[in-house]
Structure formats: structure tokens, C-alpha cells
Amino acid sequence: MQETRQTQPLLLDMIYAAINSAPTALARVALYIAQDPEIVLSLSVADLARNTGSGPASIVRFCRTMGFSGFRDFKIALSGEIERGRVLNLAQRTAPEDIYLPPKLAVLSMALQNSIAASARILDESQITGLATRVRAARRIEVFGMGPSSVCADILAMRLIWLGFPVHSPSSASLSHGLARTLDNSSLAIGISSSGVTDETKDFLSIARKTGAHTMAITTRSDCPVAQNAEEVIVVTTAGAWPEAGSAMHVPSIVLLSEYLSLCLQQLESR
Structure with a gap:
């Protein structure tokens, strides 16, 4: 299944519209965000609730009116915008x-x-450190992606191979699915999908999860089908003006993640 981009209304336009159209509590949240969107990226739900004179439930409700499952997904989209x-x-x-x-x-x-x-x-230091711990403990690591995400899978796998870890990154979906069936609870399976809807990657994680392997999705949406088939999700963003579907738009973020994971692994080794 080829990865595609989804076209959505501009988030800031929706926030501006909510200032005049949303209920009072939500309009107050919209106004605060519109005045300085960037500062919101450093705030927690509790911080934003306090700064807008509302409650955490109002913040979550506002995010849902914008089309997001929660505050984290809203901040990811806002950062990209x-x-x-x-x-x-x-x-x-x-x-x-x-x-x-x-x-x-x-x-x-x-x-x-x-x-x-x-x-x-948006990368979570504790989560990447936790991933580094799992990588060190895993007897087998399978990494898989389709289309441009297969390039990302190769980048991550190659970085870990050079550090001495038992990693495979087959480009064939059928081979990856077959290998996923041979995993066990000492294994780690990582699926990479920019769109979050790639059937082959979703199935890879689903198969691996049934074997008892720890499963992790790397994607741009925490609520996507690929993420729903993994026990953990690492979210990256594809901020930027990309010319067409199929562009390797998330490769730079995967390079960052790979190098960050490498540093965490080296730090663990030095302890």
C-alpha cells in the first residue's frame, strides 16, 4: 500500500474561527493559543488550563473540536503548522x-x-531511553516499513547494526510477516509508517504482537491504525512544505531519532 498525505484544513484558521464561534470557555482557549501559538508547545494541559482560566476538561474538549483525540496530538499538529x-x-x-x-x-x-x-x-527522552533499554535486552529486532518508510527502516536498522545489535530490516512485506511469526517475548518489532495507515506495516505489528514480542510504531499520528497495533508509539512530525505524495518527508526526523537512540545506548553502555 503506497503511503499518502492527507489534506486537512489549516489548524490556525480553525483556531481563529473558534474565537468567535465556540462556547465561551473554548473561545477563551482559542484566543490564548492564537495570540502566541508557539508558547503553547511548552505547556502542559494543566498549564494551559490555568493560563486560560479554564479546566483540563475544557482543554481536552477544545482539542477534540479541532479534530484531535487529545492535547498531545493537538500540539504535534500545531508544531507542524x-x-x-x-x-x-x-x-x-x-x-x-x-x-x-x-x-x-x-x-x-x-x-x-x-x-x-x-x-x-516532541521526542520524549524517557521513552527513547526506555527503547534503548529494550534494544539492549532484545535477542532479535525486526524493523519494517513500506515505500519511503522502508528507507527509514533501513536507516534505523543500519545504525543499530553498527552498534552490534541483532537487527533485520527486510524490504519484502511477505518476508517481514514471515519473520514476525518467529518472534517471541525476547524480541522487539518496530514498524515505521509516515501516514499511519499502511496495511503491510499494520499487519507486521499485529503478527509480531501475537507472538509476545514488544511492538513499537514510529509514525506521525498517535491515533492511527498502525499505532493501534503497537504497544508503544513514537511520534515524529513532517513539518515543512512537501511537493508531492511519496516524498521522503519523514526521513530527516528518523535520522534524528536514530542518532538520539544511539546516544542513549552509548550512555547506557558507559554506566
């Missing part, structure tokens, strides 16, 4: 004579950098 806005602003103010690179290349370069920065903000 902020980064996309930066890219567009760069494109609007940069003239060809102002830069060494061609304008389109400069904008794409900035998009890649912003994608990494956005993912860095």
Missing part, C-alpha cells in the same frame, strides 16, 4: 539575488531543518 508557516515566510521574503542557493532549494532545505527541529521538540 508553525514550522510550515516559517517555511512559507522564508519563501515570501527571499528573492533569488539574496541567497546563494536557488530559492526553491533554499526553501526545501529550510523545510528539512524545521522538520528535524519540530520532531526534536
